[in-house]
Amino acid sequence: MARALRIEQPGATYHITSRGNRRQRIFDDDHDRERFLAFLGEVSERYGFVISVYVLMTNHFHLVLKTTDANLSRGMKWLNGAYAAWYNRRHGRVGHLFGERYKGIHVQTEEYMRRLARYVILNPVRAGMVARPEEYRWSSYRATAGLEVVPDWLELDELIPYFSDASSWPESYVSFVDEGISNADPIWKGLRRRIFLGTEEWLRKMRQKVTVKWSQKDIPHDQRAATRASMGAIVGAVAQVFDTTRREIRLSHGGTARMIAAWLGVHEGRRRLRVIAQMLGLRSCSRVTQLVAECERRMRRDKSLREQVAQLRTLIA
Numbered sequence: 001m002a003r004a005l006r007i008e009q010p011g012a013t014y015h016i017t018s019r020g021n022r023r024q025r026i027f028d029d030d031h032d033r034e035r036f037l038a039f040l041g042e043v044s045e046r047y048g049f050v051i052s053v054y055v056l057m058t059n060h061f062h063l064v065l066k067t068t069d070a071n072l073s074r075g076m077k078w079l080n081g082a083y084a085a086w087y088n089r090r091h092g093r094v095g096h097l098f099g100e101r102y103k104g105i106h107v108q109t110e111e112y113m114r115r116l117a118r119y120v121i122l123n124p125v126r127a128g129m130v131a132r133p134e135e136y137r138w139s140s141y142r143a144t145a146g147l148e149v150v151p152d153w154l155e156l157d158e159l160i161p162y163f164s165d166a167s168s169w170p171e172s173y174v175s176f177v178d179e180g181i182s183n184a185d186p187i188w189k190g191l192r193r194r195i196f197l198g199t200e201e202w203l204r205k206m207r208q209k210v211t212v213k214w215s216q217k218d219i220p221h222d223q224r225a226a227t228r229a230s231m232g233a234i235v236g237a238v239a240q241v242f243d244t245t246r247r248e249i250r251l252s253h254g255g256t257a258r259m260i261a262a263w264l265g266v267h268e269g270r271r272r273l274r275v276i277a278q279m280l281g282l283r284s285c286s287r288v289t290q291l292v293a294e295c296e297r298r299m300r301r302d303k304s305l306r307e308q309v310a311q312l313r314t315l316i317a
Contacts, residue, residue, distance in 0.1 A: 007106045007195060007206070008070040015116055015197065018080060018102035019060040026059055026097055032087060033138050036061070039083050041153040047075035052158035053120045055139035057127070062120045066158065076102050105191065106206070108198025114162045115187045116197070118180045125181060133177060145174050204233070229316035231271055231279040234264045237315040241308060250281035260309060262291035268313055
């Protein structure tokens with residue numbers, strides 16, 4: 001089975017979700033929830049997790065956290081493993097408590113931290129469990145809103161910069177969350193490759209920091225290509241260098257620009273042939289292969305073509 005790509009970097013912020021096996025309950029009562037929160041405190045100390053938002057649902061949980069080291073997988077393995085072992089002992093059960101691996105989405109905080117902090121907290125409201133977030137005990141909302149004591153391990157300082165300043169905190173946070181109760185936020189339109197939540201410009205920067213081996217067959221194809229330029233970015237760069245338009249590239253039968261775009265799509269973008277063919281207006285995958293072979297032949301004898309390709313590789317890096 002394909003496994004989601006893990007992007008692990010010091011100082012990175014993540015939205016984490018983890019569900020029960022076959023969507024079964026992972027919290028049976030308040031004692032289970034209290035013990036899980038104790039494990040959250042321990043994982044923050046052991047692995048340097050900076051946890052700013054959480055909610056415990058019935059069969060899953062959400063976290064927003066920042067890692068001080070590149071150790072997300074190790075910390076989550078400990079957290080889920082420690083709680084599952086405790087839960088099984090307490091309830092006299094055996095087997096997996098959690099189902100598929102946890103999901104970890106790398107977040108562009110400048111654009112999405114505010115909205116993510118609201119999205120997570122409003123899960124019980126959207127599920128019809130309560131009418132308002134302060135009515136739900138098992139999230140960070142009450143502590144963040146100043147309605148109860150803040151746990152030592154809950155780092156609210158991570159949120160304050162995204163909600164005006166300390167002088168208007170937590171009123172600005174409460175007001176922002178209230179707006180989300182009646183107005184749905186399409187936050188996941190910013191999800192890219194199922195592992196990045198951010199803008200296209202930010203994703204291009206991430207590609208320069210992350211290396212994924214093309215041979216990692218256990219990672220989904222779209223995520224293996226997550227650190228590579230999209231065909232849209234490639235065609236855009238080619239249009240810029242050749243002083244033309246995307247439409248002209250698609251219509252340029254046998255043109256140099258389209259030939260180079262095909263080569264870059266294969267060797268830099270690592271895109272599927274059918275995706276390249278669709279973007280370049282080609283009728284078949286075999287035509288993509290022909291253009292790539294032609295480009296390689298011409299580069300061997302044409303220095304100026306090699307220089308153009310090198311320039312483009314720099315632009316889309």
